[in-house]
Amino acid sequence: MSIELMMKQFQDIANNPNKQLADFKAAGKKVIGVLPYYAPEELVYAAGMVPMGMWGSNKKTISRAKEYCATFYCTIAQLALEMLLDGTMDQLDGLITPTICDTLRPMSQNFRVAIGDKIPTIFLAHPQNRFADWGLKFCMDQYNDVRKMLDKISGHEMTDEDIRKAIKVYNASRAARREFVKLANEHCDVVTPTLRSAVLKASWFMLKDEYTEKLTELNEELKKLPAANWKGVKVVTSGIVCDNPKLLAIFEENHIAIAADDVAHESRAFRTDAAEEGDPMLALAKQFANIDYDVLLYDPASSSNRRGEFVANLVKESGAQGLILFMQQFCDPEEMEYPYLKKALDEAGIPHIKLGVDQQMRDFGQASTAIQAFADVL
């Protein structure tokens, strides 16, 4: 299959999660909605069910969710609720609601109340003090609760061996995505920002073994290509979600390639693997503890600017000339980390721009002007 065709398949999946959900259901699978951030999807997979990521929507308008949310709430969370209320997600068999940020904390209650008995909700509260034995223990307790709820929904008990297998599948998928990100940089003439986003986004809507198989195939084909003779500029993207097709089209119009990303919906979600041996629940808790350089997580070495410097290094190492920050509107953690990200970038001599985005955005004139001007500077 040609590279173009393979990427087109990923794009079809990324653009039609509804069809994926319907197909899974038609095949007799149970499907669990997974809200951001860090839910142990491995457990859903181990239970023989399909995890589907819910990161809002670029196509819907907030209407029913207004009954629950004040206007100043992140549109990703509001649109997830919208899809639960407007019937889009009616076929779900369960919903995992993590609570790591100040929007998701009370939203976990809105999700539970709003969908009532229609879909069982699985509550998840991660620890921020996650490194010591007692932090790991608390994380495992939470994950065990999730495991029990999933067993109830699936109708059978998953074994530790099931989870170990799932971890292997997920590690392979994460490795393939990390490799793809590198290849997309090397072959940025073929893997445009739009296609790069589609390939990574599709992972949220597919069973990971099937996804990895397809992605590995694509990676192998990409490896055969000669390195791109790229005349445009390269940037690193940063933010929560950067999948808006109109914004990505603006990248392409201005010959901007994505060299790497620091995006929650993309690389931040697959930087960290879990151990494949030993107690699998501990392995998952340790994996969460090992997630680093993340705006949402507590950094005990907070008096130094580790995260800012990590992102600045990412820009340098990936060969990008600058960084484009997609500042998700009403996202406190991203906003709180911005001044020190800026400091690290400035100190490293890396230019950047900050674009305010949300999923209700329909006018991209201003963003287009800003991106164009930025490309000219680079």
Place this chain on the structure above:
Amino acid sequence: MAKEVSPGVLALRKVVDDVHADARKAKAEGKLVGWSSSKFPCELAAAFDLDVMYPENQAAGIAANRDGEIMCQAAEDLGFDNDICGYARISLAYAAGKRAARKFDPETLEYIIDPNSGKPLKDENGKVVMGEDGKPVKDPKTQQPYTVLVDIHEIEAMPDGPLKDKYWESIKPYRQMRIPQPDFLLCCNNICNCMTKWYENIARMCNIPLIMIDIPYNNTVEVHDSNVAYVRAQFDAAIKQLEELTGKKFDEKKFEQACANANRTASAWLRVCDYLQYKPAPYSGFDLFNHMADIVTARAKVQAAEAFELLEKDLEQAIKEGTTTTPFPEKYRVMFEGIPCWPKLPDLFKPLKANGVNVTAVVYAPAFGFVYEDLDGMARAYYKAPNSVCIEQGVAWREGICKDNKVDGVLVHYNRSCKPWSGYMAEMQRRFTADLGIPCAGFDGDQADPRNFNAAQYETRVQGLVEAMEQNAANKEG
């Protein structure tokens, strides 16, 4: 509204003044001063005799002193988005060294008075004196210099001399604008997760250690053993960090005394809150807002317990004498949901006074009135902050005080600064009305940034609430 200040209120003011004075003295003597989130277990710091200041109270005080906007703006100029909590912005600007100060002429070192400031001048008959331009003449005694922003690091770098001294002097003299810079941080995110990043930022700005107690959100009314074990382990870790920081051993006796004091203060606080159950109430919930600083700043001090007990006596006397500090006859009783808009307290009060609406219930009552018996109980108590509990607990707390304090309606502050607090408010409003049969009205505001409050909208919403309460009362009578 000139009010006679009761001995209990005076005692409470002194307690907080003393805490601030002690911290300033400690800093001057080279001792460690910490900054703490409002619901960090203060009992731990007390066991080490540490002086601790509370940025949330500080920010509320700065906002009430009308310097919220200039400090929020200062944080925005540092790169912090105006979407971020106003308390956090004020605190981050302060931590970065920014201060609201009085403008002066660098040549003469005289303050430059803002002609628009001050109250109207009144003659001996209490009549406002009008100027030739037909506008009221300002009372020069009440006029203030312009407010400007200064930076303590820039002042420090200046050569010694009268100009430098004047800059130091020009920093506004109220206590919240004079708290010492921190040497360490105590963060507990039971209030919100914004706190985590807020304190991490201060740790970075000031290059100081941060002690973190994490309270993950809870989905059930009960606090499970797993959650308690996690918090207990964090208490132990925090003690270890404090031992390293101070070079002292954990003093169990002092800790037990602090716990006993905190429980005694909390019990007295709750009893004071309960006086709002009387009809008419002997005071207004707005007074309770003013005592927030006391309960947060000095909870583990015996003086705070004593002062609240004194206030309790004052209130008992008021009930006997049938007096109240509320400066209007109480016609309706409401619960005020959320943190008040500190920069706009007079605007908040005005339409309530005009309509005889007394605030007789505030959510702060149960939020800080927690009493525990042992360390597990303490962990459970700190697990339950207004923004860390599930909707069922949130509703139960509020409906409890609505019933006990006999409210006729609920005024809901959709607080632009506080996403966790406003997060399930719409559903709560529906439940209040369904369960208690009382009307609710929401308005948009902010706890610290005056730019997010619209007095006209607020007045309209209060009016709507009053009409609904009127209708409800008529229906009951009819």
